[in-house]
Amino acid sequence: METLFIGKNILFLTEVDSTNTYAMNLLRNVNTIEGTLIYTNHQTHGRGQRGAVWKADIASNLTFSVILKPQFLSSEKSFYLSKITALAIYDVLTEILKDSQYDIKIKWPNDILVNQKKIAGILIENTLNQTMLNYSVIGIGLNVNQTEFNTEFKAVSLKALKNIDFERKDVLAKLCQHLEKWYLRLRENKLSIINESYISRLFGLKELLEYTEIKTQRRFKAKIEGVEFSGKLVLRELGTNKLLVFDLKELKFPL
Numbered sequence: 001m002e003t004l005f006i007g008k009n010i011l012f013l014t015e016v017d018s019t020n021t022y023a024m025n026l027l028r029n030v031n032t033i034e035g036t037l038i039y040t041n042h043q044t045h046g047r048g049q050r051g052a053v054w055k056a057d058i059a060s061n062l063t064f065s066v067i068l069k070p071q072f073l074s075s076e077k078s079f080y081l082s083k084i085t086a087l088a089i090y091d092v093l094t095e096i097l098k099d100s101q102y103d104i105k106i107k108w109p110n111d112i113l114v115n116q117k118k119i120a121g122i123l124i125e126n127t128l129n130q131t132m133l134n135y136s137v138i139g140i141g142l143n144v145n146q147t148e149f150n151t152e153f154k155a156v157s158l159k160a161l162k163n164i165d166f167e168r169k170d171v172l173a174k175l176c177q178h179l180e181k182w183y184l185r186l187r188e189n190k191l192s193i194i195n196e197s198y199i200s201r202l203f204g205l206k207e208l209l210e211y212t213e214i215k216t217q218r219r220f221k222a223k224i225e226g227v228e229f230s231g232k233l234v235l236r237e238l239g240t241n242k243l244l245v246f247d248l249k250e251l252k253f254p255l
C-alpha cells in the first residue's frame with residue numbers, strides 16, 4: 001500500500017455483519033491505530049444510509065471501512081469527512097474511467113454516480129469527545145465486478161461500464177491513496193479547495209431539476225446553488241427565486 005497510514009494495517013474478515021458495525025465495536029474495546037482498514041468479501045447485514053441495507057454479491061465488490069481519528073475537527077464540521085470521501089472515490093473513478101463518455105458526479109450528500117447510476121455509497125459514523133470528533137468510521141461500498149442489481153435505484157459497476165473484470169485490491173489501493181490525500185488536505189485545513197472541488201462535482205449543479213420535499217411531498221423546480229458548511233443543500237427555486245435549505249433527509253432527487 002503506497003500510503004502513509006490508510007490501509008497500512010488491514011483486518012480481513014471472511015464474513016461479517018457489517019464492516020462499519022465491526023469497526024465501531026472495535027473502537028469501544030481497543031485502541032486502534034489511525035488508518036486501520038476493515039475489509040470483507042461478505043457482509044451479511046451491510047448498512048446503507050437512512051437505515052437501508054447495502055447488498056453486494058459475495059467477493060465481487062469492495063465493502064470496507066477505514067478508521068480515522070479526526071480529533072482536530074469539531075463535530076459541526078463532520079460533513080467534511082463525507083466531502084473528502086466522495087472526492088476520493090470521484091478521483092479513483094476518474095483515474096480508472098479516463099474517458100469522456102463517463103459522466104462522474106457526486107449526488108448530494110454522498111452517493112457517487114456514473115452516467116446517473118449509483119456506483120458507490122458512503123456511510124460515516126463518528127464518536128465524539130465533547131464538541132470535537134474523536135474517531136470516525138468511513139464505510140465505503142463500491143460496485144466493482146457485480147453486473148446484476150436488484151436495488152430500488154439504478155446501480156452500475158466498473159465491470160458493467162468497461163466490460164472487463166477488475167482486480168479489487170488495485171482499486172482498493174487507489175482508494176486508500178486518494179482518501180489519504182484528501183484527508184491530509186482536511187487536516188491541513190485546506191477547506192476552500194475541498195469545498196470548491198465538492199461543489200463543482202455535484203450532480204444537478206446549476207441545472208434546473210424537479211425535487212420533492214419529503215415532509216410535504218411538494219414538488220418544485222430548482223437549481224443547486226451550493227452546500228452550507230454544515231452539509232445542508234442550498235437550492236434556488238424557479239419562479240419565486242427563493243433560496244431553500246435542506247437537511248440530509250429532507251429532499252428527494254429526480255433520479
Ligand code: BTN
Nearest residue numbers: 018047048049064121122139141
Ligand atoms: C449508502 O446507502 O449509499 C451507503 C452505503 C455504504 C455501504 C458500505 S459497505 C462497507 C460499510 N459497511 C456497511 O455496513 N456499510 C458501509
